[in-house]
Amino acid sequence: MEEGGIKLGEIELEIPPNVSFTTTSAIHDFIKDSPMQKLVNWGRKNSLWFMTHPMGCCGIEQICVGVAHYDTDRFGIIPRASPRQADVMMISGYVTKKYLPALKRVWDQMVEPKWILMMGECAISGGPWWESYSTVINMDEIFPVDIYIPGCPPRPEALLEGFIELQKKIVAQKDRTVIPNPADGEV
Amino acid sequence: MGDEQAAIQVIDKTIMIELSDKFPDVVSDVDVPSPNRAIARIDPSKVHEIMQFLLDKGFDHLSCISGVDYPPDKMEVVYHVTSYSGPLVITLKASVPRDDPNIDSLCDIYWNANWYERETYELYGIKFNDCPYLKVLLLVEEMEGEWPLRKDYAGYPNPT
Amino acid sequence: MTHEATQITSPPKPSEMLLHLGPQHPLQPGPFLLDLKIEGETIREAELKIGYIHKGMEKVFEDRTYIQILPLTDRICYLASNSNNDVYCRGMEELLGIEPTDRAKYLRVLTNELCRIQSHLLGIGEYTTDVGFLTMFIYMVRERESVVSLLEAITGSRLNHNYARFGGVAQDLPPGYKEMALKSLGKLKELIKSHDDMMSSDSIYLKRTKGVGTLTAKEAGELGVAGPPLRAAGVNYDLRRLEPYLVYDELDFNVITQTDGDVFSRVKVRLLEILESIYIIEQCLDQMPSGPYKQDVTPYITRPEPGEVYSRIEDPRGEMGMYIISDGSDKPYRFRIRGPAFATAQALPPLLIGTYVADVAAIAASMDSCTSEVDR
Numbered sequence: 001m002e003e004g005g006i007k008l009g010e011i012e013l014e015i016p017p018n019v020s021f022t023t024t025s026a027i028h029d030f031i032k033d034s035p036m037q038k039l040v041n042w043g044r045k046n047s048l049w050f051m052t053h054p055m056g057c058c059g060i061e062q063i064c065v066g067v068a069h070y071d072t073d074r075f076g077i078i079p080r081a082s083p084r085q086a087d088v089m090m091i092s093g094y095v096t097k098k099y100l101p102a103l104k105r106v107w108d109q110m111v112e113p114k115w116i117l118m119m120g121e122c123a124i125s126g127g128p129w130w131e132s133y134s135t136v137i138n139m140d141e142i143f144p145v146d147i148y149i150p151g152c153p154p155r156p157e158a159l160l161e162g163f164i165e166l167q168k169k170i171v172a173q174k175d176r177t178v179i180p181n182p183a184d185g186e187v
Numbered sequence: 188m189g190d191e192q193a194a195i196q197v198i199d200k201t202i203m204i205e206l207s208d209k210f211p212d213v214v215s216d217v218d219v220p221s222p223n224r225a226i227a228r229i230d231p232s233k234v235h236e237i238m239q240f241l242l243d244k245g246f247d248h249l250s251c252i253s254g255v256d257y258p259p260d261k262m263e264v265v266y267h268v269t270s271y272s273g274p275l276v277i278t279l280k281a282s283v284p285r286d287d288p289n290i291d292s293l294c295d296i297y298w299n300a301n302w303y304e305r306e307t308y309e310l311y312g313i314k315f316n317d318c319p320y321l322k323v324l325l326l327v328e329e330m331e332g333e334w335p336l337r338k339d340y341a342g343y344p345n346p347t
Numbered sequence: 348m349t350h351e352a353t354q355i356t357s358p359p360k361p362s363e364m365l366l367h368l369g370p371q372h373p374l375q376p377g378p379f380l381l382d383l384k385i386e387g388e389t390i391r392e393a394e395l396k397i398g399y400i401h402k403g404m405e406k407v408f409e410d411r412t413y414i415q416i417l418p419l420t421d422r423i424c425y426l427a428s429n430s431n432n433d434v435y436c437r438g439m440e441e442l443l444g445i446e447p448t449d450r451a452k453y454l455r456v457l458t459n460e461l462c463r464i465q466s467h468l469l470g471i472g473e474y475t476t477d478v479g480f481l482t483m484f485i486y487m488v489r490e491r492e493s494v495v496s497l498l499e500a501i502t503g504s505r506l507n508h509n510y511a512r513f514g515g516v517a518q519d520l521p522p523g524y525k526e527m528a529l530k531s532l533g534k535l536k537e538l539i540k541s542h543d544d545m546m547s548s549d550s551i552y553l554k555r556t557k558g559v560g561t562l563t564a565k566e567a568g569e570l571g572v573a574g575p576p577l578r579a580a581g582v583n584y585d586l587r588r589l590e591p592y593l594v595y596d597e598l599d600f601n602v603i604t605q606t607d608g609d610v611f612s613r614v615k616v617r618l619l620e621i622l623e624s625i626y627i628i629e630q631c632l633d634q635m636p637s638g639p640y641k642q643d644v645t646p647y648i649t650r651p652e653p654g655e656v657y658s659r660i661e662d663p664r665g666e667m668g669m670y671i672i673s674d675g676s677d678k679p680y681r682f683r684i685r686g687p688a689f690a691t692a693q694a695l696p697p698l699l700i701g702t703y704v705a706d707v708a709a710i711a712a713s714m715d716s717c718t719s720e721v722d723r
């Protein structure tokens with residue numbers, strides 16, 4: 001319980017009477033250690049909505065994989081246009097100095113739990129443009145990446161395989177997603 | 188189509204001669220390497236008049252403006268001008284000094300010169316006088332002044 | 348047309364507001380930032396900010412040998428990778444003084460046209476999602492898969508084909524290709540016709556697109572655009588006809604034009620061009636001479652004579668040019684890429700002035716500019 005008010009970013013909120021806030025995450029901690037977490041993970045793994053966010057050549061394969069023919073809907077993987085509705089972000093192409101701030105912001109806009117997939121050589125290591133003056137490499141130092149899908153561009157099958165690996169990781173609870181803990185003070 | 192093509196060909200053959208007749212001291216090294224290509228060197232101070240002349244002659248499409256760096260002392264601005272009704276591409280090269288590269292802007296003749304000029308400016312540092320909006324287009328703003336496509340640019344390969 | 352049309356000149360007045368579209372947006376493949384100053388629903392000023400995936404290609408190319416550049420030209424615009432390979436190879440052939448074999452010329456035309464079909468299909472598909480016609484997007488991507496399979500059978504990859512070589516192509520047609528292609532393309536032709544019917548008879552779609560974002564022939568010429576947006580305005584400008592390269596002068600085809608220059612005609616041009624490309628491919632398959640598909644010796648270590656060349660091609664999006672300056676070494680001295688999408692993207696802000704916010708997506712997507720190529 002905090003004195004006086006609760007801080008939401010910049011804004012200070014008055015706590016209304018008869019309302020109490022908790023900063024411990026009892027429910028979260030309870031679920032985490034119980035078999036319930038398995039159920040939660042099962043649900044998460046089967047609804048991996050990804051953000052259509054084509055950035056380079058790999059982005060075309062990303063578009064193709066979401067519809068008709070390859071139809072990721074079979075695995076509960078649906079393309080969404082908005083970061084707010086998505087669970088998975090794919091970095092599908094060249095990240096440049098100009099785009100990196102925007103990309104970080106898009107990543108911050110996504111709600112947890114969220115995962116990140118590296119699609120293609122460009123995202124993983126810079127690809128053909130690794131030594132260029134305007135690209136940024138070593139993206140894994142910036143984002144918590146779960147799956148790397150090599151290829152230039154990877155085939156849609158490889159992308160599907162990447163998603164399936166991610167699902168396995170989620171079930172095994174080995175993924176790197178950040179689940180916010182209210183005890184850390186972040187709301 | 189046949190007649191049209193023939194008419195265009197006639198224009199093609201004469202335009203370079205007309206150009207060098209009209210601007211005798213300004214246009215030099217005229218070369219016609221293939222039927223659809225012509226190359227000439229021009230004086231950078233007269234680029235505006237030459238382009239206006241070409242536009243009046245029907246060369247209504249500016250394909251491209253590029254910079255080329257020849258260290259240590261000169262840079263070139265290369266214009267590719269062509270027409271919507273004929274296959275001839277005229278390549279015009281203007282040399283500018285490398286320590287103070289500047290040339291007149293073509294924005295008031297060809298509308299689409301604007302982005303090409305901005306691009307050449309940010310990559311080579313060539314200033315286009317009277318260009319209405321000369322600032323970086325492709326690079327991050329902090330990189331203005333690094334001129335990455337010059338041959339002596341130190342940031343390539345990227346050290347990271 | 349004024350230069351003010353490309354930028355936002357003043358901060359918004361109290362009755363106006365600034366709207367940022369992007370850089371992450373679902374409009375097109377690739378990020379860009381479109382700043383709109385709007386008053387109510389009307390756009391007063393627009394500014395397009397690009398460079399979010401600027402890779403410094405021209406600098407990278409100056410540091411690669413000629414043969415290493417070949418696969419990288421795919422990545423300039425991945426939807427037009429065959430055209431890019433071809434224009435680069437033709438430029439290099441001119442510098443090296445070699446000619447592709449006859450069969451290779453036909454093979455290149457074949458792959459260029461297949462590439463045009465798949466690019467147009469994806470372009471129309473994305474555009475239809477933006478106007479809220481999701482069904483068509485799914486159809487288009489489905490149809491595209493069949494064309495991609497045809498390309499994959501020849502080149503071995505789905506995207507970034509890297510097919511043309513100096514003086515030839517990478518490999519010959521697989522056995523039984525002609526029958527497979529004719530069957531698949533015949534089906535595609537029927538489907539495209541029915542999609543065309545569906546699009547031009549849907550009254551909501553027509554209301555959404557007719558008379559929106561009109562670009563007249565004169566304006567288009569002033570703005571310097573080429574390709575489908577220009578042909579939709581009625582200008583008969585097609586480099587395949589104007590400057591016939593490869594074997595286009597031996598083939599029979601029409602240059603598709605429309606008269607209105609609005610969103611509807613731009614998409615219609617693309618749809619009809621697909622049919623025209625299918626016709627070209629059928630002729631290619633019929634007329635293709637037998638013989639070697641590449642030179643006996645492919646020059647792998649290439650040191651062209653000092654010189655320069657500007658070669659261009661009718662890309663799915665317009666005029667693609669490459670200006671290569673050689674200084675006699677094994678790397679180009681200067682490699683300039685003149686992309687068609689750069690010109691198209693530049694023409695977008697003036698087109699948006701005075702239209703409604705709801706139409707931005709339709710207009711932007713109907714120009715079909717590929718951000719990767721705009722930024723290079």
Ligand code: SF4
Pocket residue numbers: 056057058059092093094119120121122123127128151152153154422507
């Ligand atoms: S990895 Fe290759 S295919 Fe993918 S975006 Fe990079 S260059 Fe394009």
